Amino acid sequence: MTLRALLFDVDGTLADTERDGHRVAFNRAFAEAGLDWHWGEALYGKLLKVSGGKERLRHYIKKWKPRMDRDIEPDELIVELHQAKTRHYLELMSGGLIPLRPGVERLLAEAREEGVRLAIATTTAPKNVTALLSATLGEHSVGWFDVIAAGDCVPRKKPAPDIYIRALDQLGLGATECLALEDSDNGLESSLAAGLKTLVTVNGYTARQDFTGAALVLSQLGEPGAGFEVLAGDAGSATYVDLAFLRTLFARR
Ligand code: XBP
Ligand code: MG
Secondary structure (H helix, E strand, O other), X not given: OOOOEEEEOOEOOOEOOHHHHHXXXXXXXXXXXXXXXXXXXXXXXXXOOOOOHHHHHHHHHHHHOOOOOOOOOHHHHHHHHHHHHHHHHHHHHHOOOOOEOOOHHHHHHHHHHOOOEEEEEEOOOHHHHHHHHHHHHOHHHHHHEEEEEEHHHOOOOOOOOHHHHHHHHHHOOOHHHEEEEEOOHHHHHHHHHOOOEEEEEOOOOOOOOOOOOOOEEEOOOXXXXXXXXXXXXXXXXXXXXXXXXXXXXXXXX
């Protein structure tokens, strides 16, 4: 089988957007709304168990603020806070705050040169994806992706397989023709449930998660001269991920 497309997760995979991007944007939205909530780095790591910003807010209110004495319905509050959070996130991104992870730009370029199609399958809002791509690779890079499946376009977020199934459907490809790139247990559960072979590159929040079922678990994609560390699986003699390496990984039984 030929490798036809790479499906990328966004947060944590393309860039380390959670700690210094989403988390900061949530905190700015809380302050703006006059709430004394603050999501520190460690608490945010726990909250990441729930994917999706609105879902994360709902979980936090239920668990940490069950007796909120505001005359506003939690549903309304969640929508308002999430809109404000997205505004702050877009502002942070437009400032070029967060770079792509090592190897991402190189791998995207190689895939384009060699006719391997690109797609996005993420839990985050579509606007956030466009903002990250535009800030790091230029506005034109949005067009490099044949499919951007994001946010609320499916009923169930990761770890459900819905977003990957949607992306495959829009690509018109089967799972066995594609490879997914993920950073988290929720993301891996989602891609595996959609039938996709998956390469995991971890980050500070996900390094100790369970990645059973992944084709390979690496510290990062790496670059020539600044390679990855293998956390689980067999990378052979490779030191960084390029398209030739992904083809070998993809072809493995
Ligand atoms: C990661 C997430 C996202 C962001 C928040 O998504 O869980 O929910 O933290 O984004 P992925 P929104 O790794 O699938 O890209 O606030 O826009 O939902
Ligand atoms: Mg992710």
